[in-house]
Amino acid sequence: MSLHRKSVISGLYLITDDGEHLLERVEAALHGGVRVLQYRDKHRSHADRFALGSALKELCARFDVPFIVNDDLELARELDADGVHLGQDDGDPVRARQLLGPNKVIGISTHNPEEAATAEAAGADYLGFGAIYPTASKEVGIIQGPEAVRAIKERVKIPVVAIGGIDRDNAPALIDNGIDAVAVISAVLAAGEPELAAREIALLFNRALPQPRGAVLTVAGSDSGGGAGIQGDLKTITLLGSYGASAIAALTAQNSTGVTGIHPVPAEFLRDQLDAVLSDLPIDVVKVGMLLSPENAAVLADRLRTYRKQMLVLDTVMVAKGGAHLLDDEAVQVLKKELIPLSYLLTPNVPEAERLTGLSITSVEAMVAATRELHRMGARNVLLKGGHLEGDEVADLFFDGSRFAIFTAPRTPTPHTHGTGCALASAIATFLAQGEPLPAAISRGKQYITRAIQFAGPFGKGHGSVNHYRAATP
Structure with a gap:
């Protein structure tokens, strides 16, 4: 040497x-x-x-x-x-x-x-x-x-x-x-x-690096309305000061009122995208959203193992804001068997956690049981988002296998929450890529999404998108 x-x-x-x-x-x-x-x-x-x-x-x-x-x-x-x-x-x-x-x-x-x-x-x-x-x-x-x-x-x-x-x-x-x-x-x-x-x-x-600091690969579906999916992820990653790359798992025709069409990306082409990015770019963190098919989930798991990408933030996107199903039962099983055991941080909301665990989640005590079960499935860390539960505060429960922590924020009464899960997971992935340890990355991600919801407006005729720009520029 x-x-x-x-x-x-x-x-x-x-x-x-x-x-x-x-x-x-x-x-x-x-x-x-x-x-x-x-x-x-x-x-x-x-x-x-x-x-x-x-x-x-x-x-x-x-x-x-x-x-x-x-x-x-x-x-x-x-x-x-x-x-x-x-x-x-x-x-x-x-x-x-x-x-x-x-x-x-x-x-x-x-x-x-x-x-x-x-x-x-x-x-x-x-x-x-x-x-x-x-x-x-x-x-x-x-x-x-x-x-x-x-x-x-x-x-x-x-x-x-x-x-x-x-x-x-x-x-x-x-x-x-x-x-x-x-x-x-x-x-x-x-x-x-x-x-x-x-x-x-x-x-x-x-x-300690200059911006753009760190690089994040988002693997998700394309949202033609721009509020969630690949588009929402790249907005978050870029506005927070990191380099964003993407691999598209599905194309959607959607806007603020809902999804009107989904076109799957062949698993072979998802593999091509992943190889193109991971063989060349210094990706620090991989954020995963909608995968749509079991074949895509399996291909992603294979590429993550091949390139030894362990910093995986897995957002288990299953249903769109308008109600469209984005992950079939077979794909859920592949997710549980192949991807959850590879995940560094798993970020389901309550309905997703219920589907993954088979548990009914109506209280903080039930959230505790669900996070323990998700950790037993292989996730190193779990952040169970509590936005679907009632209350003046939104409480997200974190579990690393030995310790629990609760991240709270005031609830903002608004219908304009399109892209919330995508933005939070992407923000956490971005802060990890920028050198924040996991607890700090979650805390900063929670602050980001709280602002994004507070400043969300009626952009479109239905559920408007969260405000990525205002959230990143306080």
Whole structure:
């Protein structure tokens, strides 16, 4: 690997653990977006460390990711690793440079601006800094907090890697304060799905990009009236500041009064569209709406697996606002078997959840039971929308398999709600693509759709569309 030493350290920095099946878990995490791998091993013999290190180095070479050895200069030299990371008491960067050569990467652990400046002056290429948050991996005397990152970044010019207790939900504060990379261990390697856990954290770095920030592919039907479907999705994605691409699953003749015709897109042509987009564009999140046929659902599931697209926001569109059925029973079964288990976030409304689960949903307690059942079907996260229930507030129930959260908003008494589900799912997908963790993406998506409904007007003779523009431009 040809390394540009001053810029190679960025994004998700993974440190290995001592658990079993390390190679398999690391490979999955590399697929998820790991940008640097550090091999740390305090227990195995030198021969075993060399053997495992060689296998890890080969993995990193496949993914064009720097391979860094922790503390052990001799092992780094024997493996011809891309670099070494040294603790404050574990080595001299000057000697490391002499032993490894001018083109290797040398990192130093630091705990304050003075240590950081000293390490940079001694020739370090990047700095580890922490502990940022409390961590179970080692005892630390001082917890730095995310605000300390800015002081370090103002003192040095080389990349800084934050370490210590970092996960999906607390990493954004570090990125917003200018950190170059975040180092994690258990947040990825102890996860049930290391690839997805890595993807969640790697995607957070999109928040530091210029707009259009992140890319979303919408797979849905075309709405000739422009309020929902592909047209509504692309409006939301673009107005919120991301790049939108599309694959059309069906053509509809519809307006504010209803659907007067549906023309299915052949599954082979949907496959062609998906291949054209996913083989070329850097799609971060896939949002799915109306698929119409079981063949389309099956093709989409196959392409998602092929391209390893795990950030899937699945909006189970089954019935149009005017009452037209958009998903037959066979397609629902394929949806349940093939797509729900692939979904990162499932966003059904109450009638859709009832059809999927067979449960009657008339209360918050019933919503709890339904979200549990949808999670058991394989959805990683479920957002059950409560707009069809009565009350002055609209309450959407979120469940991630262990925790519930309720997102509420005042109910706006209006018939002009065409495109509500499409806009909410697209907004959440967009905020995910822009580097928001899932809870924040849902919260911001909820704010967006609340405004879109509040500013909706009688555009047409029937159920007018939500106001995408006003929702995105407060």
